[in-house]
Amino acid sequence: MNYQITELQHALAARFVIGSMRGSARQRFIRLQMQFPRLRDEVIFWEQHLNELTQQIPTQPAPQSAWANIQQRLGWDSAPSRSSGKTPWWAWLSSITAAVLLVVLVQQTLLTEPTPSTDRIAVIQNESARTLWLIEQRDQQLYVSATANVDPLTNEDYQLWMLPANGEAPISLGLLPQQGQRTLTVPADLDLSQVAALAVSREPLGGSPEAIPTGPVVFTTDLLSAQKT
Template identity: 35%
Template sequence: MNYENQTLIDMLAAEYVLGTLRGSARDRFTRLMLTSTRAREATWMWEQHLNNLASSIESVPPDEHVWQKIVSRIDPQVIPITSKPNKSKSSILQAWSLIATAACIVLALIIWQPQEITKVKSEQIALFKNEAEQPLWFIDVKDENLSIRAATALVPRTDKDYELWMILKGKDAPVSLGLLPKSGTLELSKHIEFDATEISLLAISLEPLGGSPNGSPTEVLFTTELIIL
């Protein structure tokens, strides 16, 4: 199997995080992560994405009328509980009766729980890669800011800065979103014009320390699209 293929690495990482990669294939990928930066970065990206999706789904407690329907369909029986443990046949039957009643309640709750449609908040992400298909920066769009993480494959220049830009549909001039981190994670405030549906492209430029001197990209290094999930 060609582990130099970034597309394959991304697919395996996604299955690994989802739990659908099993058996010897999962063991091989686990060993691969110990030595492959690509595998670790891809796995981290999918973990971030899926965790954000999971956290955006709120649990919905059952309404009071659901419990009323459950009670109306179950013949409640009062099971006396003695203060001292009793291992007689009668107490064993009572215990099993209690378990059966609890199981009925759970089953009825599942059956009668109204199927409400939960609105899942869309996720917006972007991933910049180099020519070798190695991840360099991962961008996760939040409500108020952009969470940007520099990958370990990034070898930044100390005499330059890296600046993030967005190109809006119908506009020629790129809009600066701020300087990127050279390591670790950085939060950038979301630009007032930032609208995922209006962004045609994201770009990274190489700039003098402190950023672009004239409000335009000096040397564009990488481009990518903003992905809406």
């Protein structure tokens, strides 16, 4: 096809702009615009005129969630988003501090109770600082208690991950209960004293199909020592 023919340029650009050009032809035309500047000029001509047709469309307010989700996708807001993409595991480390103070308070409370065998504890909170799960580690067992604040998932599971202090890839610690309690067994070769942080991702039912998180990371926290110093 000779894209230098003026009439053809008119016709293709107009079809592209009004939207009647579809599929692979549309993708090919986008590439052609880079190759033939005249085509791009034709497209701009039609856009400048035909976009005025949108004045006929009654304006409706955009959903409130859109702005928050855009910020989330740009990495400006640590709040979880239903439509956000994957978070690199190495980026988790930057958003951990929020729960630390509460962890310390809970730690002090726990230490007044007769729980001498607890090695470490962690509190997982949501963006409103409400506690979702309390985790106690004794030896190679994690005793996890879900609170009523956990937002139940119907077709997904919450999966707990440890982030090794040496910067290696996250390691799964199992699925979190959405209510009640569950005991998770930590593999014998994992040294929980070398955990930089814990993270929770949303995964398909049964957990991530891969060795690393495939869904969005929705919560992070620290695993702190519960031993008196």
